Amino acid sequence: MECEGHGTAEHDLSEPMPQWNADQPPTTGLLVQIKSLRDRIRALSSGEGAEETEGVLQALDRVDQAAHLVVCEHAGMADELLGLYDQLGAVFDITRQLPTVMDEPQVKALFARTMTATYNRHLVAFAQPGAGGWQLESLGGDVARLQGSRWVAEFLDRVAAQEIVVVEPSDGPTRKDGIVEVLAAPVVCHGELIMVALVVRDARGDELRAADMNLADVLCAYCADLIANFRLHHQLRQVSVDLVRSLVATVDQKDPYTSGHSIRVGFYATQLGRDLGLNREELQMLEWSALLHDVGKIGIRDEVLKKPGKLTEEEFAHIKEHPVRSYEVVRRVPQLAGALDGIRHHHERFDGSGYPDGLAGRNIPLQARIVQVADIFDALTSSRSYRTAFDWRKAINIIEDEAGTTVDPELAAVFARFIRGRCEGKSDEAWQALFGEAEAMLLKEPEDAAKKDATEV
Numbered sequence: 001m002e003c004e005g006h007g008t009a010e011h012d013l014s015e016p017m018p019q020w021n022a023d024q025p026p027t028t029g030l031l032v033q034i035k036s037l038r039d040r041i042r043a044l045s046s047g048e049g050a051e052e053t054e055g056v057l058q059a060l061d062r063v064d065q066a067a068h069l070v071v072c073e074h075a076g077m078a079d080e081l082l083g084l085y086d087q088l089g090a091v092f093d094i095t096r097q098l099p100t101v102m103d104e105p106q107v108k109a110l111f112a113r114t115m116t117a118t119y120n121r122h123l124v125a126f127a128q129p130g131a132g133g134w135q136l137e138s139l140g141g142d143v144a145r146l147q148g149s150r151w152v153a154e155f156l157d158r159v160a161a162q163e164i165v166v167v168e169p170s171d172g173p174t175r176k177d178g179i180v181e182v183l184a185a186p187v188v189c190h191g192e193l194i195m196v197a198l199v200v201r202d203a204r205g206d207e208l209r210a211a212d213m214n215l216a217d218v219l220c221a222y223c224a225d226l227i228a229n230f231r232l233h234h235q236l237r238q239v240s241v242d243l244v245r246s247l248v249a250t251v252d253q254k255d256p257y258t259s260g261h262s263i264r265v266g267f268y269a270t271q272l273g274r275d276l277g278l279n280r281e282e283l284q285m286l287e288w289s290a291l292l293h294d295v296g297k298i299g300i301r302d303e304v305l306k307k308p309g310k311l312t313e314e315e316f317a318h319i320k321e322h323p324v325r326s327y328e329v330v331r332r333v334p335q336l337a338g339a340l341d342g343i344r345h346h347h348e349r350f351d352g353s354g355y356p357d358g359l360a361g362r363n364i365p366l367q368a369r370i371v372q373v374a375d376i377f378d379a380l381t382s383s384r385s386y387r388t389a390f391d392w393r394k395a396i397n398i399i400e401d402e403a404g405t406t407v408d409p410e411l412a413a414v415f416a417r418f419i420r421g422r423c424e425g426k427s428d429e430a431w432q433a434l435f436g437e438a439e440a441m442l443l444k445e446p447e448d449a450a451k452k453d454a455t456e457v
């Protein structure tokens with residue numbers, strides 16, 4: 001905002017005093033009033049009595065200068081307020097979209113979208129450090145001239161991990177690129193440079209102000225915090241996963257025939273849950289539930305667990321204790337409360353003849369009905385002490401035959417569609433690949449159905 005200058009022109013006494021204008025800021029109006037009054041007095045004093053009015057004029061000049069300063073300060077304050085408003089708007093925008101953000105790349109993408117929208121009158125680019133130098137990207141902007149600019153590369157090297165800066169290139173060749181000014185804001189997470197956001201002003205662009213630097217600073221800090229949170233979350237999850245993996249391996253090793261069983265059940269169950277449209281949190285709990293469903297077998301006597309022949313009534317009753325034993329182990333961990341249904345009820349049957357509680361139909365929690373289908377499928381397609389593994393086709397046929405008696409018919413149909421979709425009409429390698437994918441599933445973050453749909457669009 002430009003400030004009103006000090007005028008000294010003679011004022012026509014017949015002209016009325018200017019009135020306050022509703023569209024004009026009052027401070028600016030004050031300047032006009034003072035200027036007008038001073039001009040009138042100066043005009044009056046041009047004749048007789050000039051000496052008497054000199055003191056009044058000097059006092060008015062001082063008032064005028066003070067008022068002028070006030071107007072300029074107001075203009076600065078208005079700029080500052082607008083800058084704060086922009087910061088709030090951008091931060092609010094990011095916060096509003098946070099529930100849709102699942103991982104670090106999505107944080108970066110959200111940051112890039114917000115920066116690009118905020119500085120929409122400039123070219124916004126993002127530089128990522130790589131083995132071969134800086135990789136520049138932009139959402140729709142032309143970064144070719146930046147990519148080829150020696151000055152930009154050198155500038156980025158200097159900016160890396162340093163404080164946010166605005167630099168006007170002074171060398172001739174850069175000006176030929178049309179770059180007048182560059183604001184560079186690094187995103188630094190725990191000392192690691194993640195990327196540098198560049199706001200590039202060409203000759204037609206608005207001058208970059210202090211408020212623009214502040215805004216970029218706030219957005220970069222927010223982005224770095226979010227990335228730090230996701231990394232921490234990932235590390236904590238990895239610790240939990242490693243702990244569960246060793247616990248599950250201990251159980252599976254009790255019986256070499258069931259080695260890898262829990263991990264594969266976790267994979268099949270989350271695939272089925274995904275096809276049923278479960279959200280991310282439900283999938284996460286389903287995964288834990290499936291992984292830990294047989295953990296209670298650790299308390300089952302070895303000679304019963306590994307017995308190749310028919311079990312006695314007492315032995316069968318003992319083995320049937322394992323869902324409740326699993327439940328008793330896992331319920332000590334409050335964070336896994338959402339996984340308990342599938343653990344306790346994975347041996348219930350749809351017709352009500354299962355155990356431990358004899359639940360039937362939809363009274364069996366959905367999580368348990370899902371784990372049950374995955375559990376049966378893996379048991380059928382794995383070798384046991386009393387038989388070799390069934391072919392996947394036979395296993396699916398058996399599950400379909402059991403629809404309505406053992407398993408939920410709707411879930412049986414969805415699962416059969418998933419397995420056939422992956423393996424039907426393909427060589428046995430497709431089945432082997434699926435089996436291998438199942439064993440590697442613990443390394444992955446769960447995806448919910450909404451994310452799957454978004455990815456596939």
Ligand SMILES: [Fe+2]
Pocket residue numbers: 293294322323346347
């Ligand atoms: Fe079981």
Ligand SMILES: [Fe+2]
Pocket residue numbers: 261265293294375
């Ligand atoms: Fe099982």
